[in-house]
Structures are given as structure tokens and as C-alpha cells.
Amino acid sequence: MHSSEVRRYMRSIGQAAQTAARTLARASSAQRNAALLAIAERLQRERRRLKEANECDQEAGRAGGLEPALLERLGLNDDRIDGMAEGLRQIAALPDPIGAVRDLHVRPSGIQVGRMRVPLGVIGIIYEARPNVTADAAGLCLKSANAAILRGGSEAIHSNQAIADCIRYALAESDLPREAVQVVEITDRDAVGELITMDEYLDVLVPRGGKGLVERLLREATVPMIKHLDGVCHVYIDDQADEEKAIRIAINAKTQRYGTCNTMESLLIAEGIAPRLLPRLVDLYQQAGVELRGCERTRALASAVQPATEADWETEYLAPILSIRVVADLDSAIEHIERYGSHHTDSIVTENYTRAWRFLREVDSSSVMVNASTRFADGFEYGLGAEIGISTDKLHARGPVGLEGLTTEKYLVLGDGHIRA
Amino acid sequence: MHSSEVRRYMRSIGQAAQTAARTLARASSAQRNAALLAIAERLQRERRRLKEANECDQEAGRAGGLEPALLERLGLNDDRIDGMAEGLRQIAALPDPIGAVRDLHVRPSGIQVGRMRVPLGVIGIIYEARPNVTADAAGLCLKSANAAILRGGSEAIHSNQAIADCIRYALAESDLPREAVQVVEITDRDAVGELITMDEYLDVLVPRGGKGLVERLLREATVPMIKHLDGVCHVYIDDQADEEKAIRIAINAKTQRYGTCNTMESLLIAEGIAPRLLPRLVDLYQQAGVELRGCERTRALASAVQPATEADWETEYLAPILSIRVVADLDSAIEHIERYGSHHTDSIVTENYTRAWRFLREVDSSSVMVNASTRFADGFEYGLGAEIGISTDKLHARGPVGLEGLTTEKYLVLGDGHIRA
Numbered sequence: 001m002h003s004s005e006v007r008r009y010m011r012s013i014g015q016a017a018q019t020a021a022r023t024l025a026r027a028s029s030a031q032r033n034a035a036l037l038a039i040a041e042r043l044q045r046e047r048r049r050l051k052e053a054n055e056c057d058q059e060a061g062r063a064g065g066l067e068p069a070l071l072e073r074l075g076l077n078d079d080r081i082d083g084m085a086e087g088l089r090q091i092a093a094l095p096d097p098i099g100a101v102r103d104l105h106v107r108p109s110g111i112q113v114g115r116m117r118v119p120l121g122v123i124g125i126i127y128e129a130r131p132n133v134t135a136d137a138a139g140l141c142l143k144s145a146n147a148a149i150l151r152g153g154s155e156a157i158h159s160n161q162a163i164a165d166c167i168r169y170a171l172a173e174s175d176l177p178r179e180a181v182q183v184v185e186i187t188d189r190d191a192v193g194e195l196i197t198m199d200e201y202l203d204v205l206v207p208r209g210g211k212g213l214v215e216r217l218l219r220e221a222t223v224p225m226i227k228h229l230d231g232v233c234h235v236y237i238d239d240q241a242d243e244e245k246a247i248r249i250a251i252n253a254k255t256q257r258y259g260t261c262n263t264m265e266s267l268l269i270a271e272g273i274a275p276r277l278l279p280r281l282v283d284l285y286q287q288a289g290v291e292l293r294g295c296e297r298t299r300a301l302a303s304a305v306q307p308a309t310e311a312d313w314e315t316e317y318l319a320p321i322l323s324i325r326v327v328a329d330l331d332s333a334i335e336h337i338e339r340y341g342s343h344h345t346d347s348i349v350t351e352n353y354t355r356a357w358r359f360l361r362e363v364d365s366s367s368v369m370v371n372a373s374t375r376f377a378d379g380f381e382y383g384l385g386a387e388i389g390i391s392t393d394k395l396h397a398r399g400p401v402g403l404e405g406l407t408t409e410k411y412l413v414l415g416d417g418h419i420r421a
Numbered sequence: 422m423h424s425s426e427v428r429r430y431m432r433s434i435g436q437a438a439q440t441a442a443r444t445l446a447r448a449s450s451a452q453r454n455a456a457l458l459a460i461a462e463r464l465q466r467e468r469r470r471l472k473e474a475n476e477c478d479q480e481a482g483r484a485g486g487l488e489p490a491l492l493e494r495l496g497l498n499d500d501r502i503d504g505m506a507e508g509l510r511q512i513a514a515l516p517d518p519i520g521a522v523r524d525l526h527v528r529p530s531g532i533q534v535g536r537m538r539v540p541l542g543v544i545g546i547i548y549e550a551r552p553n554v555t556a557d558a559a560g561l562c563l564k565s566a567n568a569a570i571l572r573g574g575s576e577a578i579h580s581n582q583a584i585a586d587c588i589r590y591a592l593a594e595s596d597l598p599r600e601a602v603q604v605v606e607i608t609d610r611d612a613v614g615e616l617i618t619m620d621e622y623l624d625v626l627v628p629r630g631g632k633g634l635v636e637r638l639l640r641e642a643t644v645p646m647i648k649h650l651d652g653v654c655h656v657y658i659d660d661q662a663d664e665e666k667a668i669r670i671a672i673n674a675k676t677q678r679y680g681t682c683n684t685m686e687s688l689l690i691a692e693g694i695a696p697r698l699l700p701r702l703v704d705l706y707q708q709a710g711v712e713l714r715g716c717e718r719t720r721a722l723a724s725a726v727q728p729a730t731e732a733d734w735e736t737e738y739l740a741p742i743l744s745i746r747v748v749a750d751l752d753s754a755i756e757h758i759e760r761y762g763s764h765h766t767d768s769i770v771t772e773n774y775t776r777a778w779r780f781l782r783e784v785d786s787s788s789v790m791v792n793a794s795t796r797f798a799d800g801f802e803y804g805l806g807a808e809i810g811i812s813t814d815k816l817h818a819r820g821p822v823g824l825e826g827l828t829t830e831k832y833l834v835l836g837d838g839h840i841r842a
Contacts, residue, residue, distance in 0.1 A: 022759070026783055099782070105804070111793050113803045116781070120815050203815055224645070224816050245838030252840035338443065347834075360537065360833055361520070362447055372532050372836025381841070382534045382832060383526070394541055394624055394829045395645050396817040408815045411803060412781055413768075415793025417666030419673035420802070 003190050010194035013149055014201030016179040017122045021147035023177050025119050029096040031174060032142055036092035038170035040085035043135060046166050047081045053162035054131065061155050073129040076159055084135040084163075091139040094385045097403045098145045101412060109421075112414040117407050119145040121203040124195050124223065126151045128209045131159035137208070138167050138181040140388055144406040147180050149202070151195055154187035161185060196221035204406075206388055226405055229392045230316045230342035231261030233374040236333040236359070238350035239272030245371055246273075246349040250281055252373040253347065255288045259318050261390060262345050262367075262377040266313060266323045268333045271297070274326045278302050290320045297326035313340040330355050334362055341365065344392055345377040366392060366399035424611050431615035434570055435622030437600035438543045442568035444598050446540050450517040452595060453563055457513040459591035461506035464556060467587050468502045474583035475552065482576050494550040497580055505556040505584075512560040515806040518824045519566045522833060530842075533835040538828050540566040542624040545616050545644065547572045549630045552580035558629075559588050559602040561809055565827040568601050570623070572616055575608035582606060617642035625827075627809055647826055650813045651737045651763035652682030654795040657754040657780070659771035660693030666792055667694075667770040671702055673794040674768065676709045680739050682811060683766050683788075683798040687734060687744045689754045692718070695747045699723050711741045718747035734761040751776050755783055762786065765813055766798040787813060787820035 001009070024032070043050065054076035061071050097117055104114030123146045125137040134150055141148035152160040164183035171178050184191055196205055202223045207213050214227050235253050237246045253264035269278060274297070282302040285292055293312050294305035305324060312323040313336070327333045330348075337346050347369035348359040356370045367377040377400060379387025384402030391397045397405035422430070445453070464471065475497035482492050518538055525535030544567045546558045555571055562569035573581040585604035592599050605612055617626055623644045628634050635648050656674050658667045674685035690699060695718070703723040706713055714729035726745060733744040734757070748754045751769075758767050768790035769780040777791045788798040798821060800808025805823030812818045818826035 022785075025785070107802065107804055109797070109802060111797055111802070116789075118785070121785070224814075242838065248838055248840050249836075256841050364443075364446070364539070364542070365831065367832040367834060368537075369834040370836060371838050372834045373840045375841035376530070376532055376834055376836075376839070377832070381528065381530060381532070383528055393645075398829050399832045408819050410786065411788040411798070411820045413788060413790040413793045413797055415670075415791060415797075417663065417669055417792050418797070419669050419794045420677050420796035 001186055001188050006186065006188050006190040007194055009186060010184070010191055010198065011201070013182050013184065014122070014198045017147040017149050017182060018201050020177040020179040021119070021121045024142075024145045024147055024180050027145065027176060029098070031176065032096075032145060033092040035171055035174035035176050036088050036139055036142055038173050039135065039138070039167050040088040042166040042170045043081055043088075043163065044085045046162070047078060050076055050081055050159065050162050050166075053158040056158040057156050066155060070129050070155065074131065074156055074159070076131055080132055084132050087136055088139045091143050091386055094143065094403065096143070097407050104412065104414075109418060110415070111418050114412045115409040116412050117409050120406055120408055122147045122149065122201055123406060124149045124151065124202045124205045126192060126195070126205065126207045126209065126213065126217075128153040128213070129156055131156045131163060133208060134160045134163045134183060135167075140386055140403060140406060142180065143386075144403045146406055149182050149184065149195065151184040151192060157187055193220065196223055199223045208389055225393075226389065226391050226397050226401060227393060228261065228390050231263070231344040231390075232266065232314060232316050232340065232342040233262055233264050233345045233377075234266050234268055234337050234341055234347070235264050235374060236268040236327075236330070236337070236346070236348045237270060237273060237277065238330060238348060238352060238355055239270035240352040240355065241273060241349040242351055243273070243277060246277060247281060247284065249347065249349055249371065249373050251284055251288070253375055254285070254290060254322050255320075256373070256375050258320050260375070261316075262374050263318070264322070264374050265315065265317055266325065266340070268325050268327050268336055270333070271326050271328055274298075274301055278324070278326075285322060288320070290322050292322055292324060294324040295326060298324045301326070316342070330358060334359070337363055337365070342392060344390070345369070345374045347372055347374050366390070422607055422609050427607065427609050427611040428615055430607060431605070431612055431619065432622070434603050434605065435543070435619045438568040438570050438603060439622050441598040441600040442540070442542045445563070445566045445568055445601050448566065448597060450519070452597065453517075453566060454513040456563055456592055456595035456597050457509050457560055459594050460556065460559065460588050461509040463587040463591045464502055464509075464584065465506045467583070468499060471497055471502055471580065471583050471587075474579040477579040478577050487576060491550050491576065495552065495577055495580070497552055501553055505553050508557055509560045512564045512807055515564065515824065517564070518828050525833065525835075530839060531836070532839050535833045536830040537833050538830050541827055541829055543568045543570065543622055544827060545570045545572070545623045545626045547613060547616070547626065547628045547630065547634065547638075549574040549634070550576055552577045552584060554629060555581045555584045555604060556588070561807055561824060561827060563601065564807075565824045567827055570603050570605065570616065572605040572613060578608055614641065617644055620644045629810055646814075647810065647812050647818050647822060648814060649682065649811050652684070652765040652811075653687065653735060653737050653761065653763040654683055654685050654766045655687050655689055655758050655762055655768070656685050656795060657689040657748075657751070657758070657767070657769045658691060658694060658698060659751060659769060659773060659776055660691035661773040661776065662694060662770040663772055664694075664698060667698060668702060668705065670768065670770055670792065670794050672705055672709070674796055675706070675711060675743050676741075677794070677796050679741050681796070682737075683795050684739070685743070685795050686736065686738055687746065687761070689746050689748050689757055691754070692747050692749055695719075695722055699745075699747075706743060709741070711743050713743055713745060715745040716747060719745045722747070737763070751779060755780070758784055758786070763813060765811070766790070766795045768793055768795050787811070
């Protein structure tokens with residue numbers, strides 16, 4: 001497609017989304033939930049079509065030499081289709097975030113002032129191979145009464161379009177505008193460039209993909225973003241830690257899953273406890289197949305540890321690799337975290353009350369923990385009911401983002417003919 | 422100064438602010454309040470120096486042909502110095518927004534999860550002639566435990582530096598880092614360009630100036646902003662309005678002050694009530710010296726009204742000018758507001774319960790009101806205790822922004838050796 005056509009196409013999508021957003025904002029909770037359930041049903045009823053469309057994508061992927069890991073993510077089988085439907089039903093069952101009024105109170109002037117939670121408007125979501133994100137993202141946006149523009153990866157285009165057909169059908173069935181959820185149907189790279197700069201139509205962008213995508217958006221997007229960068233997470237074992245808790249947490253934070261952003265990448269251990277604890281930990285990590293890279297003091301205590309370079313301290317391995325550093329005390333641990341960390345999730349293991357609270361207060365990360373595994377940093381574990389992603393930003397939404405992150409509040413003022421004196 | 426020197430200078434300020442921010446985040450509430458009171462005292466003690474410095478600015482302004490309105494804003498007399506000190510004392514007396522933990526609750530996994538309010542970090546504030554903003558902005562940032570980089574207008578440079586000296590002295594006296602509040606001491610235009618792109622040091626920018634400034638920042642800034650664009654505010658008088666309330670509100674919303682962003686710029690009036698109400702309103706506006714521009718139906722009811730053009734409906738006059746339109750009903754009023762408004766503040770006058778709530782729900786503005794003057798849209802009137810500005814953004818802070826807008830929340834997780842299953 002010529003770039004001016006891409007532009008025209010994308011802008012028509014943006015405009016339609018904005019109109020749909022107004023209708024959605026007025027739709028009742030019951031109507032939005034009914035649409036979510038209708039989509040779930042439609043997806044399951046159309047499972048043959050979905051699998052056929054997915055087969056097209058898979059074939060093209062195999063022919064194009066797509067990596068096995070990506071091919072695996074791309075796959076839609078009965079389990080995954082039922083999973084999408086189940087996810088939508090769970091979203092429907094969550095409390096409605098929209099319309100709640102809080103803190104309505106009378107001011108000295110006589111007016112009542114409060115705040116009402118309302119949708120943001122139009123949300124753009126950019127993602128990669130997994131077609132199930134199409135249903136998931138559509139569900140989160142609908143529940144929060146936002147119109148969605150979904151831009152999936154070109155490798156999943158047939159699957160995404162088949163899912164989009166189900167969504168459109170179910171929306172129409174529920175008397176909601178079909179444009180409430182739009183899947184971008186062209187694969188031109190220009191389409192992303194257009195989407196991320198349509199700030200007159202979009203209220204927020206949620207990139208759900210690798211760091212490369214987020215970095216491109218940081219350079220080019222004019223629409224504000226809820227975004228996730230690195231997860232360089234730490235566990236600091238204080239010299240007043242309970243040793244069994246420390247070992248349990250340090251092993252779980254690294255080995256429970258390697259590829260997640262809340263996995264520990266660097267272990268800090270106080271010099272007072274390192275001689276007792278490090279050899280045991282190193283054994284356990286080695287049994288689990290974790291490659292260890294440490295500072296000199298770590299290596300003096302455990303010779304199996306390879307030397308760490310400066311780059312190790314700021315690396316998100318997303319793999320069975322761990323960097324280990326012996327530090328003097330809490331202050332050195334906090335200093336290390338501030339310098340090398342990514343402000344995502346950091347945990348202290350200690351029995352000392354004052355140090356626990358100092359860590360909670362002074363570590364500037366989206367999740368700070370005491371005596372718990374960093375792996376808990378997750379919308380479901382925190383009770384948000386759903387997760388759009390984990391934000392490493394400070395403004396608007398920080399840490400795991402639930403439906404509330406897709407909403408905003410406006411002020412209500414109730415008067416009885418009140419005027420300003 | 423050469424642009425590479427400007428860059429070096431600005432980056433050294435950014436770095437110093439970031440270091441100071443960490444110290445500030447750990448400072449106690451008492452220490453931050455003591456600093457605020459010390460600044461207030463210092464400003465009053467140094468009033469002669471402040472007035473001398475201000476005289477330099479005034480002279481330069483007169484010599485350079487600065488407009489009388491700007492010269493007036495630039496002035497620092499005893500009243501204004503006492504006003505700055507009083508403002509700081511009021512900020513000191515406000516509750517500390519920092520450190521509050523909310524919603525700490527036990528999850529099924531056994532961990533306790535809650536949220537703690539914390540400073541954003543480093544805040545850049547860009548403003549124009551008024552030197553009192555230097556003290557005001559410094560006070561709001563210190564209270565919220567943020568480091569501040571203040572960039573005032575070049576026309577107030579001597580006054581701002583004299584105020585900065587007082588702040589530095591008081592910070593040192595209170596054992597807080599002098600770099601907690603830095604006033605940019607160079608007037609090069611490049612300095613702003615540097616400041617607004619130092620996203621590795623700054624967490625947020627607050628432009629406090631005209632639309633031109635905000636538009637420049639929208640194009641060039643990479644640091645996120647809390648910003649204010651237009652205030653095209655409406656009052657809609659429904660045909661079920663109480664006539665006396667309607668007149669009181671419509672007059673107050675326009676004439677109480679002309680130059681403020683929450684002043685009504687367009688009056689919408691239902692056709693059912695216009696014949697009775699419009700002639701009375703037109704009389705009152707004319708007595709107040711307000712120039713009226715209306716649609717044809719308005720002019721048919723009040724011949725003194727000039728014709729409005731399409732441009733009038735989207736103009737923020739900030740002057741004794743009002744556009745008036747007769748509309749069919751609530752739906753047409755909402756449609757007009759959505760199309761021409763700026764999503765700032767809009768008010769309905771009605772006795773009808775259902776229409777009142779429809780207006781509150783459906784109008785997508787940062788403040789929506791029933792039977793109250795738009796002039797109430799203000800941080801002090803809403804009980805925020807302080808106001809950084811009024812945000813027309815939807816993300817992070819919307820509407821009048823108090824100290825909370827300069828903070829964020831992080832998640833706390835308290836465990837007892839908990840690991841993820």
C-alpha cells in the first residue's frame with residue numbers, strides 16, 4: 001500500500017474508534033459484560049475457522065523460516081481457544097471500574113466535590129506473535145469502556161483477522177459499535193508509524209512486545225504510553241536474614257521461571273552472612289543448571305562462580321544466568337540497586353524491622369518487597385484481577401497495571417446555584 | 422554561552438538534582454517542613470535585597486520595552502514578598518503526601534500487598550515573568566520531597582537568583598542539599614531545549630506559561646509533562662433549569678474574572694427556555710460590558726448580539742467576550758461541547774435529576790458540574806490545599822493538580838519467606 005493510503009486507512013480507523021469510544025462510555029456495565037461473553041462464545045463456536053486461519057499463519061511462518069519459539073507462540077489449538085474464552089469470561093466477572101464516584105464531600109463554599117472514574121477513550125495496543133493477545137486486549141479495553149485499536153504481528157495476521165471477525169460479530173449482537181474493537185488489517189510497517197503518532201485520536205498506547213518495539217516507540221511516538229522497559233530485579237540477603245527463608249526466596253526468585261521480567265537477575269548478599277550462605281546457594285543453583293557470575297569476594301567463597309563484568313550488573317538475562325555480589329551492608333545494597341537496577345522489583349530478606357522499612361522506603365522501584373520472592377510482582381498475584389502489563393514508568397500507572405490503568409478520573413462538582421465569590 | 426557549554430551546565434544541574442532527590446526522598450516530613458519555614462523567613466529577612474534585584478529586572482524591562490502587564494507581573498513589593506512567605510507557610514502546614522500506605526491486605530498466597538505514596542524524583546518547572554512562582558514551585562516540590570529545577574523567564578533573572586539565594590541558604594540551614602532546588606542561572610534559549618530532553622534526569626515537566634510554551638514542549642520535549650492547553654468552558658442552561666440559578670451561574674462563570682482558564686467562553690441555552698432567559702441575560706452581560714456573539718437563533722431573540730462565526734465556538738477569549746448558542750436539548754448541548762470544547766470544565770444548570778447525571782457521566786471533561794459556576798474549577802476550591810496547575814491531560818493527573826500530582830505510588834509486598842508456587 002502507498003504510504004498516503006496507509007495514512008488514510010489508519011486515520012479512518014482512528015476516527016471510527018473515537019466515535020465508538022463515545023458510545024462505549026455511555027454503554028451500561030451489563031451491556032459491556034454481555035459483549036465479553038458473546039465474544040467468548042463466538043470464539044469457541046468458530047474454533048474450526050480459527051484453527052484454519054492459524055494454519056495459514058503457521059505455514060507461512062514455516063516457509064519464511066520463523067524461529068521455533070515464535071512458531072510455538074503463534075499456535076492456536078483447542079486449549080488456547082478455550083483459554084481465550086475463559087479469559088474473557090473472567091474479565092466479564094470482574095467489578096466494573098467505570099462510574100465509581102469517590103470522596104464526594106462538601107467544601108466550605110457549599111459545593112460538593114468528588115471524583116468519577118471514567119475510560120481513557122481510545123487505546124492502541126501493539127503486540128507480536130501471540131494471537132490470543134487479540135482477544136485478551138480486546139476484553140480489557142471493552143471492560144474498561146475504551147475503544148481499542150489492535151496491531152498484532154504480521155506473522156499472525158490471518159489468526160488475528162479471524163478473531164477480529166468473531167469480536168465484530170459479537171459486538172453487533174450486543175448492540176455495541178463494531179468499531180469498538182478494530183484490528184489493523186494491513187501489515188505495512190508504516191501502519192505502526194501512523195498509529196503511534198495519531199495523538200488526535202488515541203489517548204494511550206500499550207506496547208506489548210520486546211524492548212526493540214518499546215525503544216522505537218520512545219523515539220517516534222507522540223501518543224503517551226504505558227510501557228515496560230527492563231526488569232533487572234534484585235534480592236538482597238541481609239546479615240540478619242533467616243537463612244532458610246533466604247535460600248527459599250533466592251532460589252525461587254531465580255529458578256521458578258527464567259524468561260519473566262520479575263525474575264531476579266542479581267543476588268546481593270551481606271558480607272556477614274555470605275560465608276555461611278553462599279556455598280549452599282551456589283550448590284543449589286548449580287543443581288538447577290544456573291550459570292553463576294560473581295564479584296571477587298563471591299568467587300573467593302565459591303570457586304565454581306565465573307567472574308562477573310561491569311556489564312553483568314545491568315543485564316536482564318531472561319535466562320538461567322545469575323550475577324552475585326557480596327556487599328558490605330544495606331547501604332551498599334541500596335546503592336548497587338539504584339545504580340544498576342531498572343526500578344522494577346527488588347526484595348530484601350531480613351528479620352530486622354528497621355532495615356526492612358528502610359529498604360521499602362528508600363528503594364525507588366515499582367515493587368519493593370520484604371521476605372518474598374520477586375516473582376510475586378504480577379497483577380494477578382496482587383489481586384488486580386487482570387494485567388495489561390507491568391509499567392516501569394512513574395507517571396499514571398506504576399508496577400503491575402490492571403483495568404484501573406486504562407481509566408482516569410474526572411472531578412464532579414454538585415451545586416445548587418453556587419457561584420464563586 | 423556556546424551550546425556545548427549550555428549542555429554541560431544543564432546536565433550538571435540534572436545530575437545534581439537526581440542526587441539531591443535521593444536525599445530528599447529519605448528526609449523526614451519535619452525536616453522538609455522546617456526547610457519551607459526557613460525559606461519563608463529568609464525571604465522576609467532579605468526583602469531589601471529582593472527588591473533591589475527586582476529593580477534591576479524592572480529597569481531592564483522598561484528599557485527593553487516590556488509590556489505594562491508583564492512589568493506589573495514582574496514586580497516584587499513588600500506585599501508580594503510577604504505573600505510568598507505566607508504561601509510557603511501554608512504549604513508547610515499541609516498534610517505530608519509522602520509515605521502513606523493504603524490498601525495493605527493479605528492475598529490468598531499469604532503475602533500482604535499495599536501501595537506507598539512516594540515522590541516522582543526530579544521535577545522541571547518552566548515559567549514566565551512572575552518571580553513569586555520561584556518560591557511557590559520550590560515549596561510544592563520540597564513538600565512532596567522532589568528535587569526541583571526551575572527555569573523562570575529571562576526578564577526576571579535577577580529576582581529569581583535573589584530568591585534562589587534565599588532558598589539555598591535555608592536548605593543548607595535545614596541540613597538538606599542545596600541542589601534540592603536549583604534555579605537555572607543562564608538565560609540562553611538552548612537551556613530550555615536541553616532541560617526538556619534530559620529524560621535521564623527529569624521525571625516530569627510542569628510548564629506554567631502561555632500556550633506557545635506548551636506547544637513548543639509538545640513538539641520537542643522527551644520528558645513527560647503535566648500540562649494545560651485550552652480552557653474553552655461551557656455552561657448549558659437546560660429548559661428545566663431554575664431561572665434564578667441559571668442567571669446567577671451564567672453571569673458569574675463569565676464575569677467574575679475574564680482571564681482565567683475556567684471562565685465560561687460559550688453559553689448554550691435550550692430552545693425551550695431561551696425566549697424567557699436570553700433577553701434578561703443579554704441585558705446583564707451588556708451592563709457588565711461583555712461583548713456578545715451568537716448564533717442566528719440567539720440574534721433573533723436579542724438583536725444586540727453580534728453574529729458568531731464557526732471560529733468563535735472554539736475560541737478561548739480570556740476577555741469580556743462570550744459566544745452564545747441556542748440548542749435543541751441536552752443531546753445537542755453535549756454534542757456541541759464534545760465538538761468544540763477543550764475538555765476542561767463544563768457545567769449544566771437543570772433541576773432534572775436524570776439530565777444532571779447524564780451530563781456528569783457523558784461530558785468528557787476534567788471537571789463536570791451541575792448548578793455551579795465553572796469558576797470553581799480550582800485546586801483550592803476543591804480542597805487540594807495547593808495547586809500546581811490544571812491539567813487537561815487524561816493520564817496521571819487530570820483537572821486541578823495538587824501535591825498528589827507530584828507523587829506516584831509503588832507496591833509494597835510483605836512476606837514471611839513466601840515464594841511463588
